[in-house]
Amino acid sequence: MGTTWTNSNLGYPRLGENREWKRALESFWAGRLDESEFLKEVKELRLSYLKKQQESGLELIPVGDFSLYDHILDTATMFGFIPERFTEDSNTVSLTTYFNMARGTAEAPACEMTKWFNTNYHYIVPEIGEITPVLTENKPLNAYKEAKNELNIDGKPVLTGPITFLKLSKGYSQDEFEKKLDQLLPLYVEVLSELKEAGASWVQIDEPSLVASLPKEDIHFVQKAYDTFAKEVPGLSVMLQTYFEAIDHYEEIVNLPVDGIGLDFVHGWEKNIASLEKHGFPTTKTLGVGLVDGRNIWRADLKEKEAALQKINQLAPEANKVIQPSCSLLHVPVTKKHETKLDSVLHDALSFADEKLTEIVTLSTMINGQADDKTVKENQQALQRFSENYRKQSADLTKQRESLPSERELSFAERKKYQDEKWNLPLLPTTTIGSFPQTKEVRVTRQQFRKGEKTAAEYQEFIQNKMKEWIDIQEDIGIDVLVHGEFERNDMVEFFGEKLNGFAFTSNGWVQSYGSRCVKPPVIYDDVTFDKPMTVAESQYAQSLTDKPVKGMLTGPVTILNWSFERDDISRKEVSYQIAVALSQEVQALEEAGIEMIQVDEPAVREGMPLKTEEWNDYLDWSVHAFRLATSNVKHSTQIHTHMCYSEFQDMIESIRALDADVISIETSRSHGELIESFETAVYEKGIGLGVYDIHSPRVPSVEEMKEMMERALRVLPASLFWINPDCGLKTRNTPETIDSLKNMVLAAKEIRKTQETTTS
Template identity: 45%
Template sequence: MQTNILGYPRIGSRRELKKACESFWAGNITEEELLKVGAAIRQQNWTLQKESGIDLVPSNDFSFYDQVLDTTLTVGAIPARYASLQNDRMALYFAMARGYQREGKDITAMEMTKWFDTNYHYIVPEFARSQNFFLFYNKALEEYREGKAQGIETKPVLLGPVSYLLSGKEKEAGFHRLELLERLLPVYIELLKELEEAGAVWVQLDEPFLVTDIDEKTKKAYTEAYDAIRKACPRLKLLIATYFEGLRENMPLAVQLPVDALHIDLVRAPSQLDDVLAQLPADKVLSLGVVDGRNIWKNNFDQSLEFINKAVPRMGTGRVMIAGSSSFLHVPYDLDLETDEEALTPEIKQWMAFARQKVEELALLKKLAEGDRSLLSKLDENRQAMENKRTSPLIHNKEVEERCAAVSDNDARRKSPFPVRKKLQQQELQLPSYPTTTIGSFPQTKEVRSWRAKFKKGELSAEEYDRLLKSETKKTIEWQERIGLDVLVHGEFERNDMVEYFGEQLDGFAFTRFGWVQSYGSRCVKPPVIYGDVSRPHPMTLYWANYAQSLTTKPVKGMLTGPVTILQWSFVRNDQERSKTCLQIALSIRDEVCDLEQAGIRVIQIDEPAIREGLPIRRNDWKSYLDWAVRSFCIASTGVEDKTQIHTHMCYSEFNDIIEHIALMDADVITIECSRSQMELLDAFVRFSYPNDIGPGVYDIHSPRVPTVDEIVDLLKEAARVIPQEQLWVNPDCGLKTRGWKETEESLIRMVKAARLMREQLA
């Protein structure tokens, strides 16, 4: 039996990659120094896995920004606008991810979206009808050789050719991206042959689209692709990896592809094992994804051994691999770094496992499955941890359960329909046409972050910290007034993260110090851990909302994170339905919304960027999820009077196919990401008459590039072609926390000017 890891976290145990990339972008370190940081992380990862007893150690799972972008660079699918940068590979790479605005060049970034139902963002490939591919950079070969030089035989990981094409977008009409497969395959074959010649034994090809709803054309593409690859590379051992769902009706296709091994996710889809065992040909290896690559809970050894012990008698030990369910990219590095027992108590910590611990779990499971009796004490320890978690009084709160049971349909409805509310809100707020606002956060400079760090270390008193934050908030309110924004925000300088900040004030949450995971590029988040029933012991945002509103006569938005997003961006308890946990969070947010309204806050934003992300992989499963997700938002938002304006925000949410459900959320104003896709998301509004107000984002905040006034005006005109002008708001794509002040000021001044130009056209 072999142990198999699909991928490992790439940011470094203490976010070394984040710090190095941001230093490189700022010009503080050289490219050579950045590359050294990447090499050190790779070596640390490989060594740890090898020494732990992992048989198939992945390579090419490391990336300086994103593995899909790496593939785009590898196969030479470089959009024409980057042609002037092709002689500088690193500049080209980061320009595709972040845009480029210097040396007289002004180049927009490529689009970004969520990787399936995760909070990881990838850079979307762009395809033209005349697209050509060539082997621009064989990164997989380079990293395989690097591992070999260190005495470590690795398994190169590639995004499979069909999933790569499906993850992209056609940038012109009249063709389907799968039509490019014939041109793409020779590049993959060239790449694989070079790996074969270098001595690679196993190569992993990720094909997660095999667990989605695919048509006959796509099934044919899979057969053609792998027939060609197998014929060209007969000696390579090929492993197709599927994850995040079960194969279901695609099972016959997957098991018959001419590869040596198939990986399946038994955490998300445990019931598929029987079907795979019944259908897998006798010459193929089965990789069992039994250790959760998406959550931080300790593996239940008895449950995993049950899967393994079902497979081994049917297949033999030589045809079974024990693996993580997916790449460990989605979990933090190392639980052993969590030594602060006040932040993470020993009782809760004993239920958890991060990437390093999951590696150890795989090694232990292999030995237990092989009958190593010296490890029976480890099995007993695991059983005790499972029982401690099941019976712990920390987990259950009777009052919370009773309140959830008492929720009625009336708790999920506003008092009046939107047209009635809009008139009352306009009387209350007196906003102009094309009202301007931002999404919530303003830049958190190093100085602001240093205040928080000093406060946590006790180097700043509560009074000093409060004074500094008030000063920053006051400056931000005054600046917004000065440039002419209509609905202001307080800037969120007191907040560490849009989910963590709330979780810290809710019962049922635990926190880590080093539990970072990559969201996109250098952006890392530290998800809270929901271990028990959730409730709100006290108001969470009232103090800062009241202070900010006291500084101006203009409306200042109360800023909250919605229940679905808090759920999605946390590590969630696995002992009850997610819908029940979401309802508990929704009731806590509802209490906060009502407190803000009673304090005189007239506009309240409840961000839900993760609604689309939470959709199940299979369309047949959507309705159940959308019903409870929309209901949770409504319960959180509908306890207010008609004159209180409720906003929500969704970023990187391609919700064209769920627009009717978005409308059922009944937010008075929705702001969405639109600029990177050049208002592509507005296609939904051509076929569906969205009833409430909408703010399509007019500039991309994930890039340091500053838009021109004309660009913003053009985007607003495009939006006005499909949305009535009286429904349109003007705002950036997302919050401004990660941006610098200079670019933020320039961009917002131009945004306000563009809104005024649009108003003049109405006059």
Template identity: 45%
Template structure:
């Protein structure tokens, strides 16, 4: 029974990769230093997995920014505008694709970014041309194999990881509408075969091809593309191909595996354990081995060994032990690195948790149990039972009624009242919430957390930051202001520290995109609001201006999705508990005179199950949770929500069901493409299509922003359009932010003059 891993966290235990990348971008270190940090992280990762006793260890799962972008460079999928710069420096070319490039005569936007299936990881979207050519451009994967040889020693244990050809095409987008991206498969597959042959020449035996699209509802075209690709690969490759899928079951697509030549198939038994009874009979008459994705790579709770052993034994009985492999269900990039770096978590909760390193050792434990070690099984059972008895009280049920999740009147009635009450101009301008988190701000928060400074001194300093940001916004002439969120480390972590039943970690960092790392909170018990969470800061900000200041909250679905959630009760029970807590805060803000309240839900799309048959159940509780949090206010109080970096085209009716008065969204990277779908759907409420890409350091011009506003005005009623950035501004620098926002408000002024005649 082989033990293996699909991928390991690449940020470093102390976020070394983040710090090194950002220093490089700021010209504070050079490529040699950057590469040295990368080598150090890879070495540590390989050593951990090798020491634990894995039989196969992933390679090429490391990335300086994004593994999909790495794949694009490997295959030469580089838009022409980027090829014209940095042609002598592949890393600067790479980072320009991810972040944009603005210097001297160059002004090139970053490539589009979206969510990796239903996770909070963001990837750079490959762009395909009708005449697309594929070729081996990057040597990263081959260089890493040679690095791994020096650490792992036994080359046969090295398992290079590649995104499979069909999933790679699926994840990209066509630059023209005159062709379908799947048409490129005949050009693409030969390059994959070249890559695999080169890896074989390096002595590699196993190669992991990730095809997570097998968990989706595939079109006939996608199915035919898959069959073609793997027939071609099977005919020309003798390596041990491990075909992996994750994030959902593959039962509906199992027929695609007939007559293809692979050594092993990996399935996700965490997300869909029921598929096992269909997969085992299918594989029994084949020569394909089965990899059981049995350790949860997306949550932090320890494995229930008794449940896992049942699945392993059933599989062994069907296929024989020599045909069974065990692994996490997906890459471990979605969990923190090592639970032993946490010192403040209650020991009984900590004993119930496993981060990436511990999950590797869970595979070792499962093998020992199969070989007869009953003590490990008993100890695991005792830990789970003790946690359940001590920390998981009886589930607190939230009563659901129409009164709890419906506004008093329709949007049309509310909009009229809000126009009169708020008295905002056409094309009102605002930001999404956060402003730059400088080193000084982070230092103040850190000192307060460590009790180096008093609460009084901390409060005084945060208020100074708020006064400053209010003055900056007034000077730029933004219409609806925000308080800047200087008291918040993260939009979810902040609320987790204010709510009962949720804890924060010290070092539980997880990569969100590029150098952006987050610390997902851990929901371990019933969630309750103990006191006001935002009132003092928001009301202070409002007291410093005659303009409107938004109350800023994180929505229940996003708190849920961006946390590690307790696994001992239905997820919707936890969602409703959070929603009720946010509802209480919303009503307190309204009571204190705040007229606009934003409840961010950027994660509403990523929580969506991959298969449409499961959508109705998800949306039933997710939309109710949002509406529960937002529906207790008066008609005159305007509720905003924010979403970003996901595909929304297929869920507009559900977004409309949220019934937020205003929704703000990312649209600048996609050049307002999303708005056509909003227009076709006839989205009824107000919308702020992002006109400024905050994930890139480049500064958009007035003309560029005006062009986006004009495009929006052709798709949406002018009276319903807001002007705002794509997302919060906390990761940007002040010099970028002030210039960009000034250009944004100038563009809005021009639009009010030039486009006002279009007002119906």
């Protein structure tokens, strides 16, 4: 990398400027593209992304970061970890099998999906089991050759490291870790050897697991892996890349036999700088300086970043250094050039993936004494205009928060008597999580309304008709507690952000959530305050159509925070409290309108957990406090529900209890019921619904399958507190499979209910 500062990228978004990648995937799944057409289309996209990075002036361009679904699924299939229910007869993996693992089939449930560290991205969890790994395809090599042959780019192949891959996998015990590692290392050596032979100058091996609270004894495994690579593939330059936080075992990691270490100097600034100050950095290695935020959308302050680079230069003066983002740019939108509707002051303060590439290149010119003064001046002026116009905190918000109760007046056991009397629900009541299918008709009609092609009255009539249709469907199926379907909502966070002060919305700021599922996170740029009721009209209308209870549906304060691009000038805790105060006013409005069963969803609490275990308690304390600020100022008979999904909750059962929700629903089906084990040792005394079928897969689960899940849960949870529901909202499913699945769910619940009633009579 030479004696001067150079620059690099760690990964680029897959979606395309206008979600072309998503459309290609969904066209292939729907049969509108055959396999060859699909592969041709995604190749063109992949090459266009590389060309864009090349034209930006980047010196080291990542290759192999592109995926047809998920990079961890890519790694699992590359090493032949194909669960038996998907097994093929050869050592290659077909595209059909690849997608079946991610999406499931009628016969084979999909692999588990969970959050990628503390981001909003989901990965497919590899199932290791007793499978003996085999190299089915050298994917990084293919990506390297493609970039070289098609664009003459000497790319930097990217692959997930063996420690992180195994840490993220399931189906084996911790005692077997070294055995599994020993099986994998020869395959990694084969991949790296072929890359070296092909001429790769650098290889980026991602090991984000090294920033988590890694046990000291696990350092042995890290050393073993990288000692093996150094011994078996000498002469290949390996950049061991970490991100999302600081590394704990600094001395051991920076002294591994690799040529470079990449550190996050955004989210891990304080700890990584402290480690540099105390221990220095090896003069023979390259330091990857992750200084441009790869997870948020705010423009970098170039002068501030230059000062940070100077500090790092003082602490590691003799090491080669490379400027790069703090992590892959997978987590931010592609470009802000299409955001023509944003306020110009706010627009100038934003930076998406393409703009971040420019920032990286600019910073490398600045630190090398070749700065363009005009660029730096424009950067400073834009940031000054933004700070002068926004982010002025109001003292009234603190007063509002301090006036709210942060706990219910009665305990759960005491208020349950009021709720049982009011609602008179059957044993094992059935419900859904909130949304129903967002069909093409719904999406098109919403777009027509937004474009002014339909009047507000026409749009309201359409939404009311959809609500009535699905209230009738729910009643026909026999569901006990209904929902209005959320047809008026484009996204569970964006919908509320559009109605609260302090949020802005992009036109094309899409990021990948999982597979082809994209979200457009709101931008929190100023103080968050309540304006007027947001959900009352729809909830009241739906309730008027039935004698059964209809839940009011809100998104919780921590989820709104975690699924938004938050402001970075005040703490996340403070922003969550602002949102909570605003939501408490919506809860009050619903209750006053006669909606007294209110669900405040918090699916994103677990994903926001800090990666360092010593920081968990503080985060969970303020997350619980925010939820209780939003939900405690209600009557005894008002029943507060919440929902959480895709996460491992075993380590936060006490915090779930502390939320003090009357009913909580939690995903369990895709994790094959493993969460149920938590309740075999931890008593949970409030209402709970463990999702009985996976809504992320198009398959319709059988009655017997759901009964089995219910029976297992009821071995450790009392039937008097147990609810029956799907894993999550049904927005992404189609209408026939939704109806069929819910019919089976209700039939299963009725059969189990009879068994329980017979047992207790």
